Amino acid sequence: MQQVSNPFQAMKDVFIKPNQVFATIKETHNWSWIPFIVISLITVIPIYLYFNFIDFDWYRDLIIQSTGGDLSPIEKENMTKAMQQPQLLWASVFGAVIANIIANAVLALYLNITTKSDEECIQGYTDWYGFTWWASIPSIFTSLLALLILGFSNDPQLAPISLGPTSLAFILSVEMNSAWFSLAQSIRLESIWVMYLIAVGLSQWTQLPIKKTYFIATAPYLAIWGAWALMVLL
Template sequence: MHSVSNPFQACNDIFFRPNGVFKAVGEKNNWSWFPFLIVMMITLAAQYLYVNFVDIEWFANINIAAQDAMSPAEEDQMRAFFTRNTLMLSQLVGAFFALTIVNAIFAVYLNLTTRSDDSHVFGFTDWYGFTWWVSMPYVVTGLIAAALIMFAGDHQISPAILAPLSLSYLLGVEMTSPWFAFAQAIRVELFWTIYLTMVGITQWTSFSTKKAAIIASAPYVVIYGIWGVFALI
């Protein structure tokens, strides 16, 4: 196994040789601030570029069309919300807290599911840092999204562009489709994250690869399975 000597190397090697990264992260303190800052900055930058570029009037209309039947007054109220400044604030604040809270919940899950390990030495804060390392694939798609937005010729672009490796973007699923959100959530980086989680668990515990894979994939299988069933109803 190759050695990782610093967090900058770790941020690069997490994409190619994650075993050594997780081994080093488990032994070092404060390295997880680096992926946290990178993931957060790239995510927020992509959100900023999108809101600053998209045709706001078109965006408001397409969101209204995606809702259930609304009265004219409700449509006007919703349309009034979609100013560029309001949308910018809601997108940036929403993205920040969504990432922070979701990773915290995932860290709680990992902390609980690995407690049966005889060599259990990692607590919640360790696993919370871990979640930012397994979130690094979202940096790749964030950069792709930013590039697509900057080179887009039409300002009427779907928010699916923020997830360029998702089914919604690749298959051109419209926002008005009941499957849009689900298709937006099914993306390449999701499976990449599951893989990194499995690798990290095998490095931080004595669990077998099979058990690590089950722990890494279980929450996604349950959540997306239930989501898919409800989408069919």
């Protein structure tokens, strides 16, 4: 099997030749810094541009109305004073990066545990953590689509869900005050792609049966979404 020669080529080839990419990164070190940096940068750019584009007073009122419906007038006033554009901008930027770091750290722990049944698997936690950034590359498309939406929009009252244009919340126009909003926002089209890449990577890094690799790849997403839906229903 022909191996890719550098991490930038690997980021391109993961879309068309994922088996070769994961076979290559199994034998390389320090390449995972590249997708981590690229994903982090492309994630924060639309967030930064969004907060410098919108009518912030409108945005603040929208958030307060959507999340603070049971608050008293005084509490809403205090919330309004606390929500300032610079603070929310940088909290959102750093929050997005930290959220990705934590999510991949948890996913890496899950993969490290579930692959223990393969006695020939020698990868440790840090290897699986690097692996998760390669599997997360499809998330780049969400940010690129968000940039396109921002670029073509002339409305300073653009809904914040526009930053997640591949989510069910955006596709189905779920209102922010809906009980289903957070769940719908978390279910994104590229998640299917990510699950596929995890399964492909597992097939290259382990000797596990193909059915088991797909089960491991899909189980955490389906379990979280299913449990979340039950909580909303109950």
